[in-house]
Amino acid sequence: MTKPSTSQRRKALQDALKDLREADSKNDVIDAIKDALAVHAPVGDPAAIEATGNRYKTMATESEHLHRDVTTIAETGLPDVWTGTTGAKAAEVIGATGRAIDRQSTAFIKAWLTLHNLADALRAAQAADGPARSGAQQVLSQLGGKEGWFDEWFEDDDDEAKRKKAQQAAIPHVEGMLTAAAKADDAARAAARDLNRLADEARAGKLRAKGVSSADKVVLAETSGPDGPTELNDLLTANDLKRSGEYLDRMNPTDLAAFDRMLADSSTPQERAYLMKALAAGHSLDEIRAFDGKIHGKDPEWLRTHLTPVYTKSDNRDSGGQENDGTNKIRYGVKFGTTMWQQTGPTCVASTTVTARAMADPLYALDLTGGPTGQDNDPAAFQRRLLDEQNRVHEEGHGNAKGMDEDGTGDVLAKEVSPHTGATYEYKSLSDENARRAILPEIEKAVADGKPVPVSIEGHVGDERKGHEVLIVGQEGDMLQVYNPWGYTTWISEADFANGHMDHVADNRTPVVDAVHLPK
Amino acid sequence: MTPLTRTPLRAVALIAVLAACLAASASNQPDRGRILGPDERSVTLTPGDRFSIAVEDNASIGDDWSIVDPRADTAVVAAVDQVTDYPPGYEKYIGGGGTAYYIFEAKGRGTTTITLHNCFRICDDPEIGKDVYNTYTVTVR
Numbered sequence: 001m002t003k004p005s006t007s008q009r010r011k012a013l014q015d016a017l018k019d020l021r022e023a024d025s026k027n028d029v030i031d032a033i034k035d036a037l038a039v040h041a042p043v044g045d046p047a048a049i050e051a052t053g054n055r056y057k058t059m060a061t062e063s064e065h066l067h068r069d070v071t072t073i074a075e076t077g078l079p080d081v082w083t084g085t086t087g088a089k090a091a092e093v094i095g096a097t098g099r100a101i102d103r104q105s106t107a108f109i110k111a112w113l114t115l116h117n118l119a120d121a122l123r124a125a126q127a128a129d130g131p132a133r134s135g136a137q138q139v140l141s142q143l144g145g146k147e148g149w150f151d152e153w154f155e156d157d158d159d160e161a162k163r164k165k166a167q168q169a170a171i172p173h174v175e176g177m178l179t180a181a182a183k184a185d186d187a188a189r190a191a192a193r194d195l196n197r198l199a200d201e202a203r204a205g206k207l208r209a210k211g212v213s214s215a216d217k218v219v220l221a222e223t224s225g226p227d228g229p230t231e232l233n234d235l236l237t238a239n240d241l242k243r244s245g246e247y248l249d250r251m252n253p254t255d256l257a258a259f260d261r262m263l264a265d266s267s268t269p270q271e272r273a274y275l276m277k278a279l280a281a282g283h284s285l286d287e288i289r290a291f292d293g294k295i296h297g298k299d300p301e302w303l304r305t306h307l308t309p310v311y312t313k314s315d316n317r318d319s320g321g322q323e324n325d326g327t328n329k330i331r332y333g334v335k336f337g338t339t340m341w342q343q344t345g346p347t348c349v350a351s352t353t354v355t356a357r358a359m360a361d362p363l364y365a366l367d368l369t370g371g372p373t374g375q376d377n378d379p380a381a382f383q384r385r386l387l388d389e390q391n392r393v394h395e396e397g398h399g400n401a402k403g404m405d406e407d408g409t410g411d412v413l414a415k416e417v418s419p420h421t422g423a424t425y426e427y428k429s430l431s432d433e434n435a436r437r438a439i440l441p442e443i444e445k446a447v448a449d450g451k452p453v454p455v456s457i458e459g460h461v462g463d464e465r466k467g468h469e470v471l472i473v474g475q476e477g478d479m480l481q482v483y484n485p486w487g488y489t490t491w492i493s494e495a496d497f498a499n500g501h502m503d504h505v506a507d508n509r510t511p512v513v514d515a516v517h518l519p520k
Numbered sequence: 521m522t523p524l525t526r527t528p529l530r531a532v533a534l535i536a537v538l539a540a541c542l543a544a545s546a547s548n549q550p551d552r553g554r555i556l557g558p559d560e561r562s563v564t565l566t567p568g569d570r571f572s573i574a575v576e577d578n579a580s581i582g583d584d585w586s587i588v589d590p591r592a593d594t595a596v597v598a599a600v601d602q603v604t605d606y607p608p609g610y611e612k613y614i615g616g617g618g619t620a621y622y623i624f625e626a627k628g629r630g631t632t633t634i635t636l637h638n639c640f641r642i643c644d645d646p647e648i649g650k651d652v653y654n655t656y657t658v659t660v661r
Contacts, residue, residue, distance in 0.1 A: 325584070327642055340647070346615040348580050402607050403580065403615025456614050464604060466579040467614040486582055486641045487648055509579045 004040070006185035007438035012039045013178040014434070020174055025155060026147055026163045029170065033140045036174045041129045042184035046119040053115030060108035067101040074098055092269060093215040096222040100204060103222075103231065107198045114194040121187030125180040132176030139170040185437075190478065192441040197475065200448040203234070206241035209248035223273040225311050226300035232312040232474065235273040237450020240280040240360075243422055247279050255285050262292050270300040274307055274362050281361040281420040291363050294374030306369045307362040309341050309355055310334055310473050310483060317479045317491040319504060326503030326511070331488040336369045339379040340487030344387050348469040349404040349454070350394035351485035353412045354386070356452045356471055360420040403467065406515070413454065413517055423451045423519035436513055437498040443516065447475040451519035455482070457502040457510040466509045470502070550601045552621055562657040565626040570600065572624070573636060573656060577604055578617025582641035582649060585620055593632040597624050597658045626660040633657050 004012070013036055020032035074094050143166050155163065200206075203221035204214075212220075221241060224230040236244070251259065259279070266272040274295060278288045295303060304311060313332055320330030334341045334355070341358075343351035358365040366374045368385050376382075393416060397408030404412070406427055413425040423446070430436045443453050453472040458465060474481030478494045482505045492504050503511040553570025556563060563571050577583050587599070599622070606618035622636065634656045641649030 323642060323644075325639070325642075331642075331645070331648070333647055342648075343581070346578055346581060346617065348615040399615070401616055402610045403613035405613050409614070464606070464618075465611050467616075468580040469614050507579075507584065509584075 003043075005438070006042075006181070006188040007434065009039050009042075010178070010181045010185045011434050013174065013181050017171070017174045017178055020167065020171055023163075023167060026143065026159065026166075029163055029167050030140065030143055030146055033136055033143075033170050033174070036177055037133065037136055037140070039177070039181070041133060042122055042125040042180060044118075044122045044184075046123040046126070049115050049119040049122065053112045053119065056108045056115065057112040060105050060112065063101060063105040063108055067098065067105055070094065070098045070101055092219055096219040096269075097215075099222045099230065100218050103201055107201045110194065111198050114191050114198075118187050118191040121183055125184040125187070128183070129177055129180035132173045132180065135173035136170055136177065139166055139173065142166065189437070189441055193444045193475075193478070196441065196445040197448045200238040200445075201231075203236075203238055203241055206238050207245040208242070209245035212245065212248065219269055220273055220276055223269045225270070225304045225308060228311055228313050229315040232315060232476065235270060235308070236277055236280070238448070239421060239423075239450035240277050243282075244276045244280040247282075251285075258285060259288070262289070265296075267297050268300055268303075270303050271295060271298070274303060277307075277362050281363065283361075283363055287363060291366065291374075294366060294370065305336060306374070307365045309336070309358045309365060310489060312474065312481065312489075315476075317476060317481075319491065322504060326501075326508035327506065328490040328492070328504045331490045333488050334483060335487070336382050337377065337379050339383050339386075341386065341485075342487030343390060343485040345391070345394070346401060346403045347390045347394045347399065348485050349409050350390045350397065350399060350412065352454055352469050352471040352483065353393050353397075353409075353416050354389050355483060355485065356413075356454070357416045357420060359452060359473065360417065360450075364420075409454065409469075409517060421451050421519065425454075425517040425519055427515060428518050429515045430513055433498050433500070437494075439516065439518070440494055440497065442518055443472060444475045444480075446519045447472055447480075452483075453519060454517045455502075455513055456515040457506065458512055458514045459503075459508070459510045461509055467514075468506050468510045470505050550603065550623055552603075552623055553625075555621070556656065561655065562659070564659045564661060567626050567628055567660060569626045569660075570623060571626075571658075572621040573634065573654075575620050575622075575636065575638070575654075576617065577620035578615075580615045581617065583617065584639045584643075586637055586639075587622065588635050588637040588653075590633065590635065592624075592634045592658065593630060595628050596626070596630040596632040596660050597634070598627050599623070600625050624658070626658070629660050631657065631659045 016032050016036035016039070019035065020029065023029045023032050204217040207217045207220060220236055221234070222230075223235050225233040225235060248256065248259070259275075262275055263272050266275065275288060275292060278291050283291070295307070316330065318330055319328040321328075323329060341355055358368060368389060369382055370376050371381060371385065393412050394404065396415065397404045397412040399408055410425060410427060418424055428439060430439060446453055455470050455472060456467060457470060458467045460466070469485070471483040471485075472480050473483045473489060479491045480494065480497060481489055481491055483489045484505050486506070490505055492501070496502065496504050497513060500512045502513055503509075551570050552572040554563065554565075555572045555574050557574070565571060575583075575585055577585055601623045602620065603623070604618045604620045607616070610616050610618070624634065636654045636656070638652040639649070640652055643649045643651045
């Protein structure tokens with residue numbers, strides 16, 4: 001039997017405290033205190049966690065030494081024997097290796113800090129829980145045993161005074177236990193989020209294909225778009241690296257040789273990365289060959305605008321404050337040229353699905369942006385193709401003027417996105433702040449892996465329910481990058497997500513997350 | 521009272537109860553009067569007449585309608601209510617909307633205007649949204 005999670009312990013103590021405050025009999029007070037004491041104290045060994053963190057700090061120091069050595073080679077140049085295309089490729093590898101080691105050093109430091117913070121928080125939570133728990137136990141002992149069924153029916157003034165006195169004595173102790181549990185829960189979720197993210201940063205190791213050299217793995221893992229922060233614009237997600245490796249391992253020797261030639265003939269690291277992304281999306285060699293014919297020789301900027309709908313221009317994750325209707329002031333347009341990737345009709349579900357698929361499948365993205373030849377740059381033509389595709393997916397999910405329901409959403413995700421990411425989607429209804437907070441680590445892990453998460457948001461104006469669909473596409477620290485199919489992304493905090501501030505993404509009529517479709 | 525006279529009385533009583541029920545359910549919805557179509561921008565009425573401005577209203581698409589300045593002359597026309605009709609079962613869906621009715625009543629002779637504003641999506645960001653203003657001329661004779 002699995003032990004309760006930190007979130008479950010927090011919820012159990014919240015419920016016990018509520019019962020204690022509302023108790024109107026001695027037996028109810030006793031039950032509420034017992035329920036609180038039944039919740040285990042915050043678990044974990046802070047010293048052991050700190051020791052693990054210190055090992056990462058040591059590794060960070062060693063990694064820094066390695067980074068200095070690689071940087072020296074990059075700065076002084078390769079020996080003269082490395083000439084021509086071989087020299088260019090070697091320089092590419094050295095550059096990518098330097099970036100990878102830099103990321104590794106940063107990851108080790110972050111891991112040390114994460115574990116250090118977790119140890120501190122856990123220590124503080126355990127220190128706070130102890131006296132509170134003892135206090136609650138003392139009140140329980142003073143109350144004595146429960147009353148029989150006859151006595152329970154009648155509470156005279158004296159009994160009532162004693163019961164209230166015990167209740168008032170117990171409440172601060174149970175509050176103390178809850179505060180400690182909340183501290184441990186917040187720290188555990190933050191650590192899970194950060195460590196999951198760091199694990200996904202060990203990117204080259206995700207590509208496990210036997211026929212790919214270590215040098216190639218590093219270069220592919222470190223290839224990003226032509227601008228924007230590199231760590232927020234990796235062309236191959238952790239999931240892409242894993243899946244492309246699996247597909248490579250399943251190829252017959254003839255196909256593998258043909259694919260290797262395509263990679264070797266690529267003009268840029270970005271072109272090579274998009275071919276790997278096409279493979280990860282599940283396309284056949286013939287489809288990839290045709291795709292290569294459309295993109296071969298294109299510069300990285302052309303590739304990005306045609307094949308990557310969502311890219312992160314800046315590492316500024318500020319909201320900029322809010323407009324009058326609650327939306328964040330800082331928003332980043334999701335565009336092909338001057339035309340936005342945005343919905344037109346009641347197709348928010350279909351539109352987020354289309355964008356999610358385009359993020360995972362570069363062939364699909366190119367069909368929409370560049371048309372059948374891949375070379376069409378007409379914004380009006382892109383808009384028509386996008387609208388047609390949104391309507392097609394809307395009909396596929398049995399959508400109508402009312403929008404799309406939960407079953408239809410599941411169907412379109414299974415048909416349009418799952419084949420290209422390998423993820424299945426599980427519908428999760430989120431009834432309150434606790435549920436929204438508890439699911440954040442799973443959402444953040446999926447997003448860090450490269451699997452966007454569709455989110456249903458809602459609100460009520462009088463008796464009228466308003467509903468909308470958005471898509472979590474990125475994650476950094478405690479911030480989530482969210483795409484609104486009105487045509488932009490913006491950053492919100494975990495607290496915004498949990499506490500009913502999704503107005504920062506759309507407007508104040510749909511502030512609450514009511515469900516997600518979680519990729520597994 | 522003979523059985524023959526009791527039956528008609530019972531029937532009359534039943535009809536009266538049914539009529540009262542129907543009247544009660546009808547009175548839950550305000551009278552919308554003459555409904556202006558999507559392209560209509562003027563209406564002529566007599567005092568006491570009602571009319572409604574109907575607009576498609578979908579928060580998920582980005583509609584956000586409101587009556588804005590300059591306000592109508594209340595001696596000529598007064599706002600009565602605002603209701604939105606949604607299709608049955610809409611609560612189970614994401615992305616749909618309904619039709620909003622802004623209901624007015626003609627009060628006295630004269631001419632005035634009513635302005636409806638749709639702050640569509642983020643209306644002061646021309647890349648993402650837009651301001652839509654519909655002005656309606658109301659003449660009461």
